[in-house]
Amino acid sequence: VSPADDLSIWLQRTVWQRRVGSWEHEASPGLERVVAAVLDLAELTPDDEVVDLGCGSGQVTLPAAERASRVLGVDISAGMVERLRARAASANLDNITATAVPLERLELAPRSVDVVVSNYVLHHLSDVQKAALVRRAHGWLRPGGRLVIGDMMLGRGQSPEDRAIIVQKARAFAARGPAGYWRIAKNAVRYFVRIQEKPISRERWVRLFEEAGFQDVRVVPVVAEAAVVVGRVGPQAH
Numbered sequence: 677v678s679p680a681d682d683l684s685i686w687l688q689r690t691v692w693q694r695r696v697g698s699w700e701h702e703a704s705p706g707l708e709r710v711v712a713a714v715l716d717l718a719e720l721t722p723d724d725e726v727v728d729l730g731c732g733s734g735q736v737t738l739p740a741a742e743r744a745s746r747v748l749g750v751d752i753s754a755g756m757v758e759r760l761r762a763r764a765a766s767a768n769l770d771n772i773t774a775t776a777v778p779l780e781r782l783e784l785a786p787r788s789v790d791v792v793v794s795n796y797v798l799h800h801l802s803d804v805q806k807a808a809l810v811r812r813a814h815g816w817l818r819p820g821g822r823l824v825i826g827d828m829m830l831g832r833g834q835s836p837e838d839r840a841i842i843v844q845k846a847r848a849f850a851a852r853g854p855a856g857y858w859r860i861a862k863n864a865v866r867y868f869v870r871i872q873e874k875p876i877s878r879e880r881w882v883r884l885f886e887e888a889g890f891q892d893v894r895v896v897p898v899v900a901e902a903a904v905v906v907g908r909v910g911p912q913a914h
């Protein structure tokens with residue numbers, strides 16, 4: 677973990693510690709579709725041991741725990757983790773554990789999990805950290821295990837697909853009037869300066885998975901810029 681990573685960990689922790697309550701309220705119908713797609717593509721079975729990277733207050737963790745044997749939720753924000761524990765307790769789900777650790781520092785035993793999931797988190801990591809995390813996830817997974825990542829996936833306007841998404845989003849915000857113009861300006865700064873939001877294209881996600889050794893890698897577009905990438909660890913991958 678480099679000094680640049682330390683800075684980004686501090687920034688993410690500060691931002692998300694403040695958003696514990698508001699994130700649940702902000703969850704949109706579009707995001708719910710991405711959560712549903714992640715769960716679907718994870719193909720969870722009652723024997724599966726699952727890790728949810730950037731679990732927030734449990735948007736994926738809670739439904740995953742109903743389908744799998746155990747789920748470990750990992751998040752940088754202690755507030756999110758506390759909220760997840762409280763929600764798990766009120767849903768009587770005793771197969772959830774949660775830990776407040778930045779993904780950049782997460783250590784798990786090799787071949788110790790069946791499925792690694794993540795939703796709307798990894799665009800907060802640098803590109804180097806994204807690649808490192810995909811490689812580390814490959815090592816944590818048992819043969820046949822799956823990595824399922826839902827996220828905003830778009831490049832910086834190089835492809836016609838990127839440009840279409842950017843225009844579509846700008847139009848949707850502009851239709852809201854002055855509040856929308858403010859959102860366009862804020863998002864443009866974040867996106868081009870790459871302070872907090874560092875998404876990459878679907879093609880680059882596929883390449884990261886393949887370079888880490890995942891097989892049968894595919895992308896499932898969900899809505900606007902949101903998509904899910906899935907890959908499988910081969911039977912004799914390690």
Ligand SMILES: C[S@@+](CC[C@H](N)C(=O)[O-])C[C@H]1O[C@@H](n2cnc3c(N)ncnc32)[C@H](O)[C@@H]1O
Nearest residue numbers: 688692730731732735751752753778779795797
């Ligand atoms: C947009 S929310 C998504 C939460 C949840 N996965 C969902 O589907 O609603 C992003 C989450 O990622 C967490 N996060 C951001 N950067 C992180 C990092 N470096 N390590 C661990 N968690 C991180 C935040 O605390 C926050 O809970």
